Amino acid sequence: MQVALREIGNCVIRRCDLSDLIPAMEINLKTLPEHYSDYFYESLLAELPEAFLVAEIDKKLVGYIMCKIEYGFSNFKKLGFVKKGHVVSIAVLPEHRKKGIGEGLVQEAIAGVKLKKSDELYLEVRCSNNEAVRLYEKIGFVTKQRLKAYYRDGEDAYLMAIEFAY
Numbered sequence: 001m002q003v004a005l006r007e008i009g010n011c012v013i014r015r016c017d018l019s020d021l022i023p024a025m026e027i028n029l030k031t032l033p034e035h036y037s038d039y040f041y042e043s044l045l046a047e048l049p050e051a052f053l054v055a056e057i058d059k060k061l062v063g064y065i066m067c068k069i070e071y072g073f074s075n076f077k078k079l080g081f082v083k084k085g086h087v088v089s090i091a092v093l094p095e096h097r098k099k100g101i102g103e104g105l106v107q108e109a110i111a112g113v114k115l116k117k118s119d120e121l122y123l124e125v126r127c128s129n130n131e132a133v134r135l136y137e138k139i140g141f142v143t144k145q146r147l148k149a150y151y152r153d154g155e156d157a158y159l160m161a162i163e164f165a166y
């Protein structure tokens, strides 16, 4: 059983267990058009459990965030090569939104990638996804690029990133 990292009312944010993967995949299927194989979920959990987190209310999962670590060019320093966290996916079930659960998941994922000494955290988000963009901006992410036709349906993405100081 994983310890609570943060409590928001009756919602607990904690690390994901293997047994949470199917409920997390179900939330993803209900909430986002981008889906992944079960192998991909398992590998993200194995590689970065510090930033694969779930939100739970009364023993039922209502949200998740999953991330990976990459090495590459900085989104902030010209020609800098850095260790970067990448938010692969985050979602909260519609009936549990606007209670601070999304923010709690992102803040705890930031703490998780900082445990791995990442210099930055970045993500891609649909340009039309105002709720998510507002949430990321509130937390301190800045838009660094517009990625043309990033999604399969042709929509552009914003690449948003946040830099850490230690």
Ligand SMILES: CC(=O)SCCNC(=O)CCNC(=O)[C@H](O)C(C)(C)COP(=O)(O)OP(=O)(O)OC[C@H]1O[C@@H](n2cnc3c(N)ncnc32)[C@H](O)[C@@H]1OP(=O)(O)O
Binding pocket: 031, 032, 087, 088, 089, 090, 091, 092, 093, 096, 097, 098, 099, 100, 101, 102, 103, 104, 123, 124, 125, 126, 129, 131, 132, 134, 135, 138
């Ligand atoms: C990298 C990627 O995965 S990009 C794709 C992101 N995921 C999705 O789009 C999936 C569908 N969307 C979602 O799952 C959700 O909308 C998320 C994850 C984007 C946000 O989750 P939420 O739990 O609603 O976020 P949270 O509650 O922290 O903040 C959302 C809003 O609620 C407000 N809020 C927070 N707590 C409260 C509260 N107690 N009462 C009222 N409003 C509140 C916030 O201020 C924010 O308001 P704003 O939109 O006016 O800025």
